[in-house]
Amino acid sequence: MLEDYKLKMPGAVFGGEHALDKIVELIKNKYKKPAVFTDKGIEAAGILEEPLGLLKESGAQIHLIDEIPSEPTYEQAQKTIDSFKESGSDFIIAIGGGSVMDMAKLSSIAATNDYTVKDLLENPSIGRKTVKTLMIPTTAGTGAEATPNAIVAVPEKELKVGIVNEEMVPDYVILDGRMTAGLPKKIAAATGIDALAHAIECYTSNKANPFSNMFAMEALRLIFANIEKACEDRTALKEKSSMLLAAFYGGVAITASGTTAVHALSYPLGGKYHIPHGVSNAMMLLPVMKFNKEACMSELAQVYDAVEGKEKKNDEEKADWVIGRMSEIIKRLEIPDSLKAYGIGQEDLEELTRSGMEVQRLLVNNKKMVTAQDARNLYMQIM
Ligand SMILES: NC(=O)c1ccc[n+]([C@@H]2O[C@H](COP(=O)([O-])OP(=O)(O)OC[C@H]3O[C@@H](n4cnc5c(N)ncnc54)[C@H](O)[C@@H]3O)[C@@H](O)[C@H]2O)c1
Ligand SMILES: [Zn+2]
Numbered sequence: 001m002l003e004d005y006k007l008k009m010p011g012a013v014f015g016g017e018h019a020l021d022k023i024v025e026l027i028k029n030k031y032k033k034p035a036v037f038t039d040k041g042i043e044a045a046g047i048l049e050e051p052l053g054l055l056k057e058s059g060a061q062i063h064l065i066d067e068i069p070s071e072p073t074y075e076q077a078q079k080t081i082d083s084f085k086e087s088g089s090d091f092i093i094a095i096g097g098g099s100v101m102d103m104a105k106l107s108s109i110a111a112t113n114d115y116t117v118k119d120l121l122e123n124p125s126i127g128r129k130t131v132k133t134l135m136i137p138t139t140a141g142t143g144a145e146a147t148p149n150a151i152v153a154v155p156e157k158e159l160k161v162g163i164v165n166e167e168m169v170p171d172y173v174i175l176d177g178r179m180t181a182g183l184p185k186k187i188a189a190a191t192g193i194d195a196l197a198h199a200i201e202c203y204t205s206n207k208a209n210p211f212s213n214m215f216a217m218e219a220l221r222l223i224f225a226n227i228e229k230a231c232e233d234r235t236a237l238k239e240k241s242s243m244l245l246a247a248f249y250g251g252v253a254i255t256a257s258g259t260t261a262v263h264a265l266s267y268p269l270g271g272k273y274h275i276p277h278g279v280s281n282a283m284m285l286l287p288v289m290k291f292n293k294e295a296c297m298s299e300l301a302q303v304y305d306a307v308e309g310k311e312k313k314n315d316e317e318k319a320d321w322v323i324g325r326m327s328e329i330i331k332r333l334e335i336p337d338s339l340k341a342y343g344i345g346q347e348d349l350e351e352l353t354r355s356g357m358e359v360q361r362l363l364v365n366n367k368k369m370v371t372a373q374d375a376r377n378l379y380m381q382i383m
Helices: 019-027 040-045 049-057 074-087 098-109 117-122 185-203 210-232 237-256 261-271 277-292 297-307 315-332 346-357 372-380
Strands: 012-015 034-037 063-065 091-096 133-137 149-154 159-164 172-175
Touching: 012 019, 012 237, 019 049, 019 133, 019 172, 034 049, 034 074, 034 098, 049 091, 063 074, 074 098, 074 117, 074 149, 091 098, 098 117, 098 133, 098 149, 117 149, 117 159, 133 237, 149 261, 159 261, 172 237, 185 210, 185 237, 185 261, 185 277, 185 297, 185 315, 210 237, 210 297, 210 315, 261 277, 261 346, 261 372, 277 315, 277 372, 297 315, 346 372
Parallel strands: 012 172, 034 063, 034 091, 091 133, 133 172
Antiparallel strands: 149 159
16 A cells, blocks of 8 residues: 655746846845855855846845855854844845755754754754745755755764754755856766765655655656766756756655665764765665665666666666666766775774664665664675
């Protein structure tokens, strides 16, 4: 029997070659003092000028919050929220990757004095949105522009933890491929693999359902067809725009379904060792997919049929093709596939296993049960 399922989507999503222009329509005569969340990398990339110019054209008085660190801790998140609260802004615009968007989303539900980020970590459901949000992603990407999640690092636990509250699903999203055009290859590759992981995990998740499957499958089709060119060719705007759309679809799939053991086991790698989110997922992706192959054979075969489907193969051959294609992408994009480069070795194995097993929120979504011994074996494969 099919269990109940549900999907909450952003209020309005604008895509296309000049989707950025929509800013004027969204702001003019509605919001006077929007806060723009961004970071120094975005500023340096020179992609803030156009949206800030459009905001000025809309008559808005901008409050810029541009000190957001990559993959912030909950304490850094609180600092951002405090500075937002002082600004008296009436709208939130995030221009950036997952780190920036997550801080913007958290601020939208933490702008009252009733609770802190620490309280939200303990009980996410107390958060109430008081300020509307517009997300303009610049990586492709986390899909954070579609999800009810905000991820913060919790140093005491040596983990990254997801705060999940539907109120954080953004009100507006602008998907403009030009915002990702200047992404350095390394970041484009890691964030592209994050989107790939979201899609394949959601499709093979215990929580998969017709809504999430549709978005996850289309994300996979777009990613398999476009990821290499989008990362390697700075002028490939069409492929970059396809990746941006795929990342959004991946985010929608997360909202409707949920990621599995790849994300669960990658959280300690980010939380303790500060390995970028996309890179840690790229490391865990193949070991977990091989571990899951038997349990997810028919889903992986369906992915082959949808994205390739040229040759007659049995299900196992189809599943092997999908795993092989993911391996080919990771190799070609030269994403680190071993913990050695980060100075992590056998002595860290027990701690990693303990932390990874704490992420039961996602491990329960994995079709094949993951025991502590399984987690240990999976980490060993990338040492
Ligand atoms: N909320 C969610 O649903 C969700 C989902 C997945 C991941 N995440 C979280 O998102 C964070 C990672 O986000 P991310 O992978 O997008 O990276 P990021 O936001 O941390 O950005 C990484 C770097 O890329 C730079 N950058 C971003 N866009 C650029 C551009 N167009 N040109 C040049 N430089 C650019 C930034 O300045 C930064 O230095 C993690 O904390 C992760 O846990 C959240
Ligand atoms: Zn992710």
